[in-house]
Amino acid sequence: MTSSRQARSTGKTGKPTGxxxxxxxxxxxxxxxxxxxxMMATHLLATFEQNANLTPTWIGLxxxxxxxxxxxxxxxxxxxxxxxxxxxxxxSPLWAARRGVALRALVIAAVGLxxxxxxxxxxxILVHYALLFLCVLPxxxxxxxxxxxxxxxxxxxxxxxxxxxxxxxxxxTPPLKLGHNPSWEDLxxxxxxxxxxxxxxxxxVFQWLSYLLVGLVIGRLALSKAQVPVLLLVGxxxxxxxxxxxxxxxxxNWGGRAALEDLLNAPGYPLKSVLQVNLTGIPQEGxxxxxxxxxPHSGTTLDLLHTSAVAAAVIGACLxxxxxxxxxxxDLLLPFRGAGAMTLTLYTLHVWVVSAxxxxxxxxxxxxxxxxxxxxxxxxxxxxxxxxxxxxxxxELLGHAANRAGRGSQAG
Numbered sequence: 001m002t003s004s005r006q007a008r009s010t011g012k013t014g015k016p017t018g019x020x021x022x023x024x025x026x027x028x029x030x031x032x033x034x035x036x037x038x039m040m041a042t043h044l045l046a047t048f049e050q051n052a053n054l055t056p057t058w059i060g061l062x063x064x065x066x067x068x069x070x071x072x073x074x075x076x077x078x079x080x081x082x083x084x085x086x087x088x089x090x091x092s093p094l095w096a097a098r099r100g101v102a103l104r105a106l107v108i109a110a111v112g113l114x115x116x117x118x119x120x121x122x123x124x125i126l127v128h129y130a131l132l133f134l135c136v137l138p139x140x141x142x143x144x145x146x147x148x149x150x151x152x153x154x155x156x157x158x159x160x161x162x163x164x165x166x167x168x169x170x171x172x173t174p175p176l177k178l179g180h181n182p183s184w185e186d187l188x189x190x191x192x193x194x195x196x197x198x199x200x201x202x203x204x205v206f207q208w209l210s211y212l213l214v215g216l217v218i219g220r221l222a223l224s225k226a227q228v229p230v231l232l233l234v235g236x237x238x239x240x241x242x243x244x245x246x247x248x249x250x251x252x253n254w255g256g257r258a259a260l261e262d263l264l265n266a267p268g269y270p271l272k273s274v275l276q277v278n279l280t281g282i283p284q285e286g287x288x289x290x291x292x293x294x295x296p297h298s299g300t301t302l303d304l305l306h307t308s309a310v311a312a313a314v315i316g317a318c319l320x321x322x323x324x325x326x327x328x329x330x331d332l333l334l335p336f337r338g339a340g341a342m343t344l345t346l347y348t349l350h351v352w353v354v355s356a357x358x359x360x361x362x363x364x365x366x367x368x369x370x371x372x373x374x375x376x377x378x379x380x381x382x383x384x385x386x387x388x389x390x391x392x393x394x395x396e397l398l399g400h401a402a403n404r405a406g407r408g409s410q411a412g
Contacts, residue, residue, distance in 0.1 A: 025081065025223060027322035030333040031315045032074050033340030033383065037376050038067025040350055043122050044372040047277050054270040060277035065296025068125060068203065069211055069307035070314055071343075075132065076215020077315065083140050086222050094141045096410030100403035101140070105133035107402045111348055111395060116183030120355035123202040123280075126347070127182045131197055131205050136212040144220045151213035155308070158207045159291055159300045162199055167285045169195045176200060202280055207299040214308045218315060226323070232316025240309035247294025247302040251275055256289040263287050338383030342393030346379045 047060030083089045083097045112126025139150060169176040176195030178186060186193040198206045221228050251257040252272075261271055263286050274282065279298040284290040294302035318333065325332040339346055353375060362371065386393060392400060 025319065025322065026325070026331075026333050026337045027229070027319035028074065028077055028081070028315065029337035029340035030322065031070065031311075031318040031336075031340065032343055033336035033338070033380075034314060034318070035067050035070040035074060036339055036343045036346060036379065037336075038063040039071065039125075039347075040376055040379070041372060042067060043350070043354060044375065045368055048273065052268075052270075054273040056273055056277045064277045065303065066307050066310050069304075070311040071125065072129070072132065072208055072211035073215040073218070073308060073311035074315070075129065076136065076212035076217075077219040078215075079133075079136065079140060079212070080216045080219020081223075086144070086220050088141050088143055088220065090141055093410050096407040098137045098140060098406075099408070100406035101133055101137060103402035103406035104399045105130040107395075107399045108133070108344065111344065113182060113184045113187075115348065115351050116181035117185075118181075118351065118355040118358075120181075120351060120358050122181075122351060122354060124181045124351060125203055126344075128197055128201070128203040128205050128208065132208060132212050135205060135209050136216070139213060139216060142216075144217065147213060147217045147220060151210065151217050154210045154213055155301055155304050158210060159304065162204060162206050162299060163284065163288075163291055166199055169200055170283070202297070204299050207304060210304045211308060211311070214312070218312060223319060229316040229319035229323070232312045233320065234316075236309045236311070236313030236316060238309075240306050240313060243302045243306035243309060244294050247292065247300075247306070250289075250292040254292075256292050259287060259289045263289075334384055334387060335380045336383075338385070338387035339379045340383070342383060342386055342396050344395040344399065345393030346382065348395060350375055350379070 041059055042063050045059045046057050047064050049055040049057060079101065080088075083094065088094070089097055109127050109130035112124060112128075112130060115124050115126065139147065142150070174192075176192050177200040178192065178196040182193055182197065182201075198204060218232065221232075223229070251260075257271060257275065261269070264271065264282075275293055275295040277296060279293070279295040284298065290298070291300050292302070293300055294306050296303065296307075318336075322333055357371075362368075
């Protein structure tokens, strides 16, 4: 929901040379657009087959956990690009940038709390997303090396601390867990709200801060250099495969799943399928084996590492496509970057539409697939139109205004 810049450099003839100069990095917006479409897919399309084994669908296997993580990693990338790129801001410009980010986060939180009052069977990410912006403020002035150390440490330690704290938070009366999307009413129970946002809810901010730290690391790289996108694509792919392989091996070959099935004591429960698609809703307590899985939405080190690496690979691929588009002088990324430049508006509209259809039969002749392609197509079309007209989305305008107000005299 933040944007970045890239332009094509030209030679003496004025023709593109294929070398990126200072300008909009369209690959970042394109990756954000892909994240939006992926999240919409998990919202509208089945992630499990409706059978006794809850057989995962290809949508669940491909997008569950990864689309939302890509969204969060890109938030960190956007923050890095808006605060000095590979040379982080310092002094008064840094503090001005922090104020701007904080005010933009409040706008996002207000939108999220408003959407939280809707009747809808979706886990809305916006309040968590806004809180992540606030939590990452102390790290925005760090250079590449300390950011790498913080990101690695958070990936390793935060899942363990969350595992230790969650049972204590859930043991309260009532448990410190909302069980629904955060809304304005929940501000009246701040302890419960914060516990849910940080530890017990769908997108635990405490572990998810790892994604923004990884995004800051990526954004502090010299993304305009040709080898960096290749490094992201290759390194991200290899790391993602290794993390997922280790998690599956721990569950299937080293006895992890058998131990967890004994712990759950639920004969016939398709834990194998759940570990492949979404571990949300299962209490991860009573066995350290929970921390050995790489299951989507488990918040373990292997899950965070796998999804972060997938995000890095997608960002690298999109940046490479952006460079290819420059060489052929054809805007190959327009369908995705247009939507990616106004994700707050499009995501909000998507939630409103889904809520309008909640618990209602689909219109005659419509299927879940049809609804998805209609909404995805509309998001792409609106994004392309706004990109061609060089307009910001309505909510992006509001966030931009808040950012400029926070930066004050430092606004560029």
